[in-house]
Amino acid sequence: DVKVTQSSRYLVKRTGEKVFLECVQDMDHENMFWYRQDPGLGLRLIYFSYDVKMKEKGDIPEGYSVSREKKERFSLILESASTNQTSMYLCASSAGNGGTYEQYFGPGTRLTVT
Amino acid sequence: KQEVTQIPAALSVPEGENLVLNCSFTDSAIYNLQWFRQDPGKGLTSLLLIQSSQREQTSGRLNASLDKSSGRSTLYIAASQPGDSATYLCAVRNTPLVFGKGTRLSVIA
Numbered sequence: 001d002v003k004v005t006q007s008s009r010y011l012v013k014r015t016g017e018k019v020f021l022e023c024v025q026d027m028d029h030e031n032m033f034w035y036r037q038d039p040g041l042g043l044r045l046i047y048f049s050y051d052v053k054m055k056e057k058g059d060i061p062e063g064y065s066v067s068r069e070k071k072e073r074f075s076l077i078l079e080s081a082s083t084n085q086t087s088m089y090l091c092a093s094s095a096g097n098g099g100t101y102e103q104y105f106g107p108g109t110r111l112t113v114t
Numbered sequence: 115k116q117e118v119t120q121i122p123a124a125l126s127v128p129e130g131e132n133l134v135l136n137c138s139f140t141d142s143a144i145y146n147l148q149w150f151r152q153d154p155g156k157g158l159t160s161l162l163l164i165q166s167s168q169r170e171q172t173s174g175r176l177n178a179s180l181d182k183s184s185g186r187s188t189l190y191i192a193a194s195q196p197g198d199s200a201t202y203l204c205a206v207r208n209t210p211l212v213f214g215k216g217t218r219l220s221v222i223a
């Protein structure tokens with residue numbers, strides 16, 4: 001069974017703080033993704049990565065950065081948290097070339113910025 | 115740009131009914147289509163994946179079909195149960211996934 005874990009289920013941070021969201025997958029997947037989900041807007045892709053040390057911008061990268069130093073771990077960084085970054089953050093992974101590309105999601109992190 | 119639409123946005127049915135959820139997409143050049151389930155406050159659980167060369171996939175009481183040429187997919191749920199209550203999302207893969215906004219299903223006992 002594929003397992004994608006996220007470091008926190010709930011997080012409360014103050015405006016201006018630097019925030020790290022961690023995601024780990026245990027299936028040796030090449031691809032990893034960060035989304036945010038907001039009512040009425042659905043899931044929106046922030047960043048994704050097809051390989052270690054590689055990153056690609058998604059639809060809404062502004063205010064975020066990512067790091068992928070190891071294949072199993074993909075970190076989302078909010079350099080200076082703002083209230084409009086209050087959201088549910090979801091990490092996902094999928095196998096790359098030769099795989100089905102079926103995406104598997106973590107349980108999500110509910111981030112509140114006050 | 116690929117757009118994915120799910121209709122209806124919400125659906126309420128009595129227990130035991132068979133039901134169909136709809137998903138449409140604007141660009142038929144997709145690699146695959148995936149259906150997910152999401153319970154409130156939780157992550158997404160993959161239900162079915164249909165590759166672009168396939169017409170349908172089945173898992174238990176769930177059957178998903180894909181018609182690439184018309185840009186449509188349906189998720190059929192047989193003999194619905196209260197435990198099926200959740201939001202169902204479809205997503206198509208160009209590169210990467212593009213999601214619909216989901217159908218919120220309530221199955222009433």
